Amino acid sequence: MPAIEVNDLRKSYPKKIPLPFRRVEWVEALKGVSFKVKKGELFGLLGPNGAGKTTTIKILTTLLEPSGGSAKVLSYDVVTQAREVRRRINLVAEGERTLYWRLSAYENLRYFASIYYVPKDEAEKRIRELLQLVGLWERRNDLVMGFSRGMKQRLAIAKALINDPDVLFLDEPTLGLDVQSAVFVREFVERLVREEGKTVLLTTHYMAEAERLCDRIAIIDHGRIIALDTPENLKKLVSEGETVEIRVKNLRPEKVKAVDERLAVSEEDPTRGTLILRGNLDEEDLPKVVEKLIKAGAKVLSVERVEPTLEDVFIKLTGRALRD
Ligand SMILES: Nc1ncnc2c1ncn2[C@@H]1O[C@H](COP(=O)(O)OP(=O)(O)O)[C@@H](O)[C@H]1O
Ligand SMILES: [Mg+2]
Known part of the structure; x- marks a missing residue:
């Protein structure tokens, strides 16, 4: 029972x-x-x-x-x-x-x-x-x-x-x-x-x-x-090695989805004007996404492959970050 x-x-x-x-x-x-x-x-x-x-x-x-x-x-x-x-x-x-x-x-x-x-x-x-x-x-x-x-x-x-x-x-x-x-x-x-x-x-x-x-x-x-x-x-719903964290400047949170559907805003630091984006992207897509971010006027501060967390599962399933 x-x-x-x-x-x-x-x-x-x-x-x-x-x-x-x-x-x-x-x-x-x-x-x-x-x-x-x-x-x-x-x-x-x-x-x-x-x-x-x-x-x-x-x-x-x-x-x-x-x-x-x-x-x-x-x-x-x-x-x-x-x-x-x-x-x-x-x-x-x-x-x-x-x-x-x-x-x-x-x-x-x-x-x-x-x-x-x-x-x-x-x-x-x-x-x-x-x-x-x-x-x-x-x-x-x-x-x-x-x-x-x-x-x-x-x-x-x-x-x-x-x-x-x-x-x-x-x-x-x-x-x-x-x-x-x-x-x-x-x-x-x-x-x-x-x-x-x-x-x-x-x-x-x-x-x-x-x-x-x-x-x-x-x-x-x-x-x-x-x-x-x-x-x-x-x-396991998100594959290891494909989860990335991208730290950017000069990008408004509401513009992120227009750059790439798979990205979500995981953290926002309004005082520094930075965003931390997360998403599940495979090897070939990553440079393209970075390029699109730059085209959208963002300054890309860092790109990192990270261990997937439950947040990445949520992003993958809903397209949104849990905090939204
Ligand atoms: N007493 C209520 N009257 C009207 N809408 C409610 C009431 N309680 C919750 N809701 C609505 O029901 C939904 C679920 O709320 P809730 O169960 O409190 O969610 P959570 O605990 O996950 O934040 C929300 O859209 C909320 O606005
Ligand atoms: Mg509640």
Whole structure:
């Protein structure tokens, strides 16, 4: 039995059109998403903003009903057996609004333990363990209000473990964190899966994070899964030796596609006026592309063959860089 099973999931949101136009338009956030996550797997949903990652997580955690298709978590249907699902899962939602800022770290966990009916003695023990695990035991009596973004996220993770869930959902768990906190969160999540046997589904738009952390990754774009495999296999979609990184000056990002369809802007440094372009080009094409760049008025600063990353997979599949 898979831990998560998603079948042709669809979700449309009504889009309000301002008065006097009273018609309703629909945004199709999910256009038929299917995938399975095995027990004990660390599974990633990777995609740009607006791809449908949060919508998928909200449906799987019973916060939102799908418009079509179905989903099961631990073989329970997320719509018709929502209570059974909720008992066995937990979620670290996007952003930092899931904690009570006027309560201390300890009081927050105490409160959430009571929501899950964790018996008092057991709760005390678990809260202590969790706060120690996320390195906040010394700060347990401080108000969350005074916590850094990283500390809040660590507390949010402790909170999500209070009911000892079998499946944990993490929506952009490292978004907006400083480097050190992000490393802590990634290593912590890895340990939850490898040592505690939890199943984790996380979303991210950081390719390196997905690549390093996940057993398998579903790349999602415009409400559809466009590729699903292990990071190694996904990278086989772009051939080694053909991925290039070209650093240019004097070229506007919006002009890049006109020069060559296969190029995408991977990084932009507005202060220096430079762009880093990436693309999959074979041996013979590279000089031609460089020539076209020069013709378009660009100054080519460097050309390098690079190891393909998941970003190159995304560029190859969509023609766009993930950050666009
Ligand atoms: N409550 C909502 N009402 C209307 N549209 C929404 C709502 N939530 C999300 N959307 C739209 O659905 C699409 C997918 O959003 P979301 O699932 O949040 O993507 P992601 O988490 O990958 O950034 C986007 O086009 C977004 O604008
Ligand atoms: Mg999101």
